[in-house]
Amino acid sequence: MTDVEPSAPVAGMPRIGDPAPSFTAVTTQGEINFPGDYLGKWVILFSHPADFTPVCTSEFMTFASMQEQFAAYNTALVGLSVDGLYSHIAWLRTIKDKITYRDMQDVEVTFPLIDDVSMAIARRYGMIMPGEDSTKAVRAVFVVDPKGVIRTIIYYPLSLGRNFDELLRVVKALQTADHFDVATPADWRPGEPVIVPPAGSCGTAEERMAGHDEGVECKDWFFCTKAIPEDEVEAAIRAGGA
Numbered sequence: 001m002t003d004v005e006p007s008a009p010v011a012g013m014p015r016i017g018d019p020a021p022s023f024t025a026v027t028t029q030g031e032i033n034f035p036g037d038y039l040g041k042w043v044i045l046f047s048h049p050a051d052f053t054p055v056c057t058s059e060f061m062t063f064a065s066m067q068e069q070f071a072a073y074n075t076a077l078v079g080l081s082v083d084g085l086y087s088h089i090a091w092l093r094t095i096k097d098k099i100t101y102r103d104m105q106d107v108e109v110t111f112p113l114i115d116d117v118s119m120a121i122a123r124r125y126g127m128i129m130p131g132e133d134s135t136k137a138v139r140a141v142f143v144v145d146p147k148g149v150i151r152t153i154i155y156y157p158l159s160l161g162r163n164f165d166e167l168l169r170v171v172k173a174l175q176t177a178d179h180f181d182v183a184t185p186a187d188w189r190p191g192e193p194v195i196v197p198p199a200g201s202c203g204t205a206e207e208r209m210a211g212h213d214e215g216v217e218c219k220d221w222f223f224c225t226k227a228i229p230e231d232e233v234e235a236a237i238r239a240g241g242a
């Protein structure tokens, strides 16, 4: 037995399925109201530990270079660190003017980067993990859906740069799950079989296996898949998801 209520929030940190905590913030693109300004869009709200640091620089260059790919899936990007606006502006200008990473150069970051010097937003979102660093945000990722609900949370430590292909895959998988009412298996990519609920909730395993819809393949009573062609998935989710 545990004395922790299963549904009790952990230190007030937002959880998957919660409404994204709302805030107003100063950013490099002007003031934003989150998530209100983004309703109707998917958003990736992410934190980084500090401006003028190398891992964060490589991340911003990668994210900025992929911004159009995310926009194609109706997904906006919003960054945050506990640095101030003028630090953000100077850092982003330095990235554009001086930094080359992989084949990226002259990279302009045009998505908003939040000034959170007070740490109020970082604390509210559980981005400060004192065991890692009490004065910097860890690399947190919150994927928020068009209704302002948190759908995925991923955390990385300070030393580990994120995999942005994975973040795009997460967006595509969430949108596919919503649109087709399915789940997506390990390492799923558009065009690969998706998971569907087994047909019927009663009967024997054999009956359940036999009773499935056309196009559904059951490996066992609990594990049924169906193919959705990549172009069908892409047409659905590129139209805006869900």
Ligand code: BEZ
Pocket: 049, 050, 053, 054, 055, 056, 057, 136, 158, 159
């Ligand atoms: C970096 O982005 O390189 C970094 C930031 C904070 C601590 C360690 C690394």
